[in-house]
Amino acid sequence: MEYAIQLKNVTKTFGKVVANKDVSLDIRKGEILSLLGENGSGKTTLMNMIAGIYYPDEGEIAVNGKTVEIRSPKDAYDLGIGMIHQHFKLIDVFTAVENIALGLEKNQKFDMKAIQQKTQEICDKYHFDLDLTQKVYEMSVSQKQTLEIVKVLYRGADILILDEPTAVLTPQETERLFQVIRNMKADNKSVVIITHKLHEVLEISDRVAILRKGEYIGTVDTKDATEGSLTEMMVGKKVELNIDRSEPVNPVKRLSVSHLTVFNRENVKVLDDVSFDAYGGEILGIAGISGNGQKELLEAIAGLQAAAQGSSIEFYERGREDKPLQLIGKNPKKIRDAGVHLAFVPEDRLGMGLVGSMGMTGNMLLKSYGKGRSLLTDMKAPREMAQKVKEELEVVTPSISTPVSRLSGGNVQKVLVGREIAEAPTVLMTAYAVRGLDINTSYTIYKLLDEEKRDGVAVIYVGEDLDVLIDLCDRILVLCDGRANGIVEGRKATKEEVGLLMTNLKKGGAVHE
Numbered sequence: 001m002e003y004a005i006q007l008k009n010v011t012k013t014f015g016k017v018v019a020n021k022d023v024s025l026d027i028r029k030g031e032i033l034s035l036l037g038e039n040g041s042g043k044t045t046l047m048n049m050i051a052g053i054y055y056p057d058e059g060e061i062a063v064n065g066k067t068v069e070i071r072s073p074k075d076a077y078d079l080g081i082g083m084i085h086q087h088f089k090l091i092d093v094f095t096a097v098e099n100i101a102l103g104l105e106k107n108q109k110f111d112m113k114a115i116q117q118k119t120q121e122i123c124d125k126y127h128f129d130l131d132l133t134q135k136v137y138e139m140s141v142s143q144k145q146t147l148e149i150v151k152v153l154y155r156g157a158d159i160l161i162l163d164e165p166t167a168v169l170t171p172q173e174t175e176r177l178f179q180v181i182r183n184m185k186a187d188n189k190s191v192v193i194i195t196h197k198l199h200e201v202l203e204i205s206d207r208v209a210i211l212r213k214g215e216y217i218g219t220v221d222t223k224d225a226t227e228g229s230l231t232e233m234m235v236g237k238k239v240e241l242n243i244d245r246s247e248p249v250n251p252v253k254r255l256s257v258s259h260l261t262v263f264n265r266e267n268v269k270v271l272d273d274v275s276f277d278a279y280g281g282e283i284l285g286i287a288g289i290s291g292n293g294q295k296e297l298l299e300a301i302a303g304l305q306a307a308a309q310g311s312s313i314e315f316y317e318r319g320r321e322d323k324p325l326q327l328i329g330k331n332p333k334k335i336r337d338a339g340v341h342l343a344f345v346p347e348d349r350l351g352m353g354l355v356g357s358m359g360m361t362g363n364m365l366l367k368s369y370g371k372g373r374s375l376l377t378d379m380k381a382p383r384e385m386a387q388k389v390k391e392e393l394e395v396v397t398p399s400i401s402t403p404v405s406r407l408s409g410g411n412v413q414k415v416l417v418g419r420e421i422a423e424a425p426t427v428l429m430t431a432y433a434v435r436g437l438d439i440n441t442s443y444t445i446y447k448l449l450d451e452e453k454r455d456g457v458a459v460i461y462v463g464e465d466l467d468v469l470i471d472l473c474d475r476i477l478v479l480c481d482g483r484a485n486g487i488v489e490g491r492k493a494t495k496e497e498v499g500l501l502m503t504n505l506k507k508g509g510a511v512h513e
Helices: 043-050 073-078 098-102 112-126 141-154 173-186 200-202 227-235 294-301 332-338 361-366 380-392 407-421 441-454 467-473 495-503
Strands: 003-014 018-028 032-038 058-063 066-068 081-084 159-162 190-194 208-211 215-221 252-263 267-278 283-287 312-315 340-343 427-431 458-462 475-478 483-489
Touching: 003 043, 018 043, 018 058, 018 190, 018 208, 032 173, 032 200, 032 227, 043 081, 043 159, 043 190, 043 340, 043 407, 066 081, 073 081, 081 141, 081 407, 081 467, 098 141, 112 141, 112 173, 141 159, 141 173, 173 190, 173 200, 173 441, 173 495, 190 200, 200 227, 200 475, 208 227, 215 227, 227 441, 252 458, 267 294, 267 458, 283 294, 283 441, 283 467, 283 495, 294 312, 294 458, 332 340, 361 380, 380 407, 407 441, 427 441, 441 467, 467 495, 475 495, 483 495
Parallel strands: 018 215, 032 190, 032 208, 081 159, 159 190, 267 483, 283 458, 283 475, 340 427, 427 458
Antiparallel strands: 003 018, 003 058, 058 066, 208 215, 252 267, 252 312, 475 483
16 A cells, blocks of 8 residues: 555644644545544634644654655645645736746746746646636636646646535536546545545545544545534534425515625626515525625615615514515614624624624624623623523533634534524524534534524525535525526425526526526
């Protein structure tokens, strides 16, 4: 058995937090290995040590059977290791080939024609779909990711690490990526994929390695694994992997959006004449490739984005359904007080959603601030809410008063989403509520959203995983290029149908029920 990389008793700590403890793991030549684990289990930290971003406190790393020291990403490249991160490292105003040229060593000849020729040979060899003269800002997410892979291959990588590579891809783009990964495997390259999507793990990988709370649990052959068995290894107990979608009971119209058009700061139209209704007692999914207007749609409803003239958003309050409230022109506080809540999980979770220096209790208290209550006396309700969120979503924190900036990204997200759900709104909008969360927590959040729906809340769910959208939502509105490209029934829709609506804009952008 030939090994590309062997980790022996690797440990990494950050202060008192043990990210990886005594991990021994092998990556074979010419295999696709999936790395699984719950949030905070140490997957990315472990791979960052192979990629030269962190240096292990203890243990050793062997590449091609030889013990090495990887103290920088350059050391990793010299050993044939390349990592493609979740957030791409590209210069937007440069072309594909110019971005590749940026990574060359000082002593390498800077011949753009030769660089382009070699890059084209790589693209032809692995069947990459990439226009080398296209500027990065004109590329789709999938094309940017392809460019990142070509970049590391150009620098001679034989071992590739991909961190959550399918997080924002359509099913069609994911299938293309998987074909490329299979082509690389056929060329005897080793590919490691860090992911949370179990169905993709079972489809693409040869073996699956599992971490739990920073420790290595074991590696299994994919052919012998199921979603249930992998989850049990990750979590340490049996987990039900079924989304309970209750039938809508007496749906009541809560939101009516008509001809909504929004321009961004650069005066580019990001939403174009979007119309739909949302009902209490249902979950309305919003599908679309990242950056097709989902964020602006929710922000416009919440009063955080200005809508163009002719746009209308009517809110039907509980008990006052005969007198709809026009939300256009209202500030976010008035909209929120009326019962329209936005649980938006931005990429910058702390910058936009929570105050990092405060604990969970303080962040719950923010919601009651401005209601005229005394901040000194009314701590009981926020404390109770914080405790409830901590228990229900299993937030890992030393205490509810520990600053949330000290928590892992996944735990910060649990606090953010849990707070909004606990507020009992009339309309609950969630964007990317489970982005980056492990499967166990994700299913807890799906369950909580379905409970809100049963309580008559109108839930609007923006998500990236089409399997989840189809299993969780009653109806799905598909956005393409800022326009409503159709509404499909969650119980009848297929992934392929939704994927096509996400990528092929029909003339007129007509919504069909």
